Amino acid sequence: MSRFLPFSRDAFLALFEQYNEAVWPAPVVAYALGLIVLLSALKPYRGSGRLIAAILAGAWIWNGVAYHMLHFATLIWAAWGFGFLFVLQGLMFLVTGLMRGRLTFSFRRDAAGWTGFALTVFAMAVYPLIGTIAGQAWPSVPAFGIAPCPLAIFTFGMLLMAEPRAPLHLLVIPLLWAAVGGSAAWLLDMPQDLALPAAAVLALARAFRKNRLAKM
Amino acid sequence: MSRRPIDPRRRTLLLSMGALGLAAGLGPAWAAAPSGLLRRAVPRTGEMLPLIGMGSWITFNVGKDPALRAERVKVLQAFFERGGGMVDSSPMYGSSEEVIGHCLGQIADTGGLFAATKVWTPFQWLGVKQMEESERLWGKRRFDLMQVHNLLDWDAHLETLKAWKAEGRVRYIGMTTSHGSRHAEMAEIMATQPIDFVQFTYNVLDREAEARLLPLAAERGLGVIVNRPFQRGDLFDRFGKHPLPGWAAEIDCANWAQFFLKFAVSHPAVTCAIPATSRVDHMLENMGACYGRLPDAATRARMVRYVESL
Numbered sequence: 001m002s003r004f005l006p007f008s009r010d011a012f013l014a015l016f017e018q019y020n021e022a023v024w025p026a027p028v029v030a031y032a033l034g035l036i037v038l039l040s041a042l043k044p045y046r047g048s049g050r051l052i053a054a055i056l057a058g059a060w061i062w063n064g065v066a067y068h069m070l071h072f073a074t075l076i077w078a079a080w081g082f083g084f085l086f087v088l089q090g091l092m093f094l095v096t097g098l099m100r101g102r103l104t105f106s107f108r109r110d111a112a113g114w115t116g117f118a119l120t121v122f123a124m125a126v127y128p129l130i131g132t133i134a135g136q137a138w139p140s141v142p143a144f145g146i147a148p149c150p151l152a153i154f155t156f157g158m159l160l161m162a163e164p165r166a167p168l169h170l171l172v173i174p175l176l177w178a179a180v181g182g183s184a185a186w187l188l189d190m191p192q193d194l195a196l197p198a199a200a201v202l203a204l205a206r207a208f209r210k211n212r213l214a215k216m
Numbered sequence: 217m218s219r220r221p222i223d224p225r226r227r228t229l230l231l232s233m234g235a236l237g238l239a240a241g242l243g244p245a246w247a248a249a250p251s252g253l254l255r256r257a258v259p260r261t262g263e264m265l266p267l268i269g270m271g272s273w274i275t276f277n278v279g280k281d282p283a284l285r286a287e288r289v290k291v292l293q294a295f296f297e298r299g300g301g302m303v304d305s306s307p308m309y310g311s312s313e314e315v316i317g318h319c320l321g322q323i324a325d326t327g328g329l330f331a332a333t334k335v336w337t338p339f340q341w342l343g344v345k346q347m348e349e350s351e352r353l354w355g356k357r358r359f360d361l362m363q364v365h366n367l368l369d370w371d372a373h374l375e376t377l378k379a380w381k382a383e384g385r386v387r388y389i390g391m392t393t394s395h396g397s398r399h400a401e402m403a404e405i406m407a408t409q410p411i412d413f414v415q416f417t418y419n420v421l422d423r424e425a426e427a428r429l430l431p432l433a434a435e436r437g438l439g440v441i442v443n444r445p446f447q448r449g450d451l452f453d454r455f456g457k458h459p460l461p462g463w464a465a466e467i468d469c470a471n472w473a474q475f476f477l478k479f480a481v482s483h484p485a486v487t488c489a490i491p492a493t494s495r496v497d498h499m500l501e502n503m504g505a506c507y508g509r510l511p512d513a514a515t516r517a518r519m520v521r522y523v524e525s526l
Contacts (some may be wrong), residue, residue: 006308
């Protein structure tokens, strides 16, 4: 199946090995920041929206530059385009959330809230577990926060916890990535990334419903 | 798989076939090197090239991983040890050019190397930078063949390539396409432009090139490089589970790879095929097609009938 991509699964996993080793201990920092983001949404405080937006912005820009442009682009030229889009997503988080202060995140015990919470937990805990079950081993695995697919799933989850409405403009690039990453997951036999398109569909449906209910 | 000394009867056959090819005005001649390596002449110059080269799509795009690079060194080493010549790549293939350059630096004897790459950008000015970058990545001061990849902005790049050839910065220039696409445009270029090589897809199932491109190449004296001789591996998926026909031994095919490759390179207008692989054992199988007997027209038709019956 990977004949449709310009690289093999072996080369893809080897790239993750090199990337993860090159940026160590970034994965640890990413988990710490992820927990801060999640806890800040579970128990919001003054300025928590700006902090969450800043962290998400940093994660998207990091993935755009460090992963896509500096590493993935060695295997596929299109990674430059992916990197540009990831940086753009980071800048949108910065402008919308940090500079304009228009992002508020708060967990609510409704369908959108629980779905969002489940997606964030999935990205942090279940996603790496699926890789392990599939026989992948550190460091040849996409890691939370510093790899695009779990970041996109985590972002879907956080955007479903945005109040009072899910900001649809911040869903566009993660949705595009879900299409790209999901197809690559199929071609490269990466079972954990198959969750990406499923998360995208779920997030989109929940976001529309949440926003429709918010209008009432 | 050991290198087989050529059977005198085989040599006679090959030389006879070469004479027939020349007499028919089909351009490239059949020839057997003393070692038994099958080669064919580049029509423009008569320079002899081994019939089997090496492509690098996917297979050499391994980034900076030391283990994968070391494996590719072994693959390329096996290629040269079995008499391989043309290595083909492209800036489109990710890190392939860089990895090829790394491998060439690790191999003591690359004497048979015929270095071929491509220019692939919609901007003429960037094409120059790209070709210079390819020289740096391969560690080559001059490519043997520079091609315009998939006809992208071909007229602008052709101006650059003609100038480079006139200056001696490249020996041959050419155009490529694949998947059987844009054959009409390729034919127009072949008929009107001063190029040396063309590259397109040809294999036992994808034979559209037989209608126009291959005869035109012979008529115009153009070298032909066959890409996707295994249809990106799909031929193995489709036919690999079936046994080779008994008569495959009559054309010295010990496996399906040699069957597919010998079909492609036995067309009189073909100069070489460039299968890609990341495995030494597969490279040895591929290079086996560069030895022994090749199918004649009747056997080629039989090969088609056989795979189409499976």
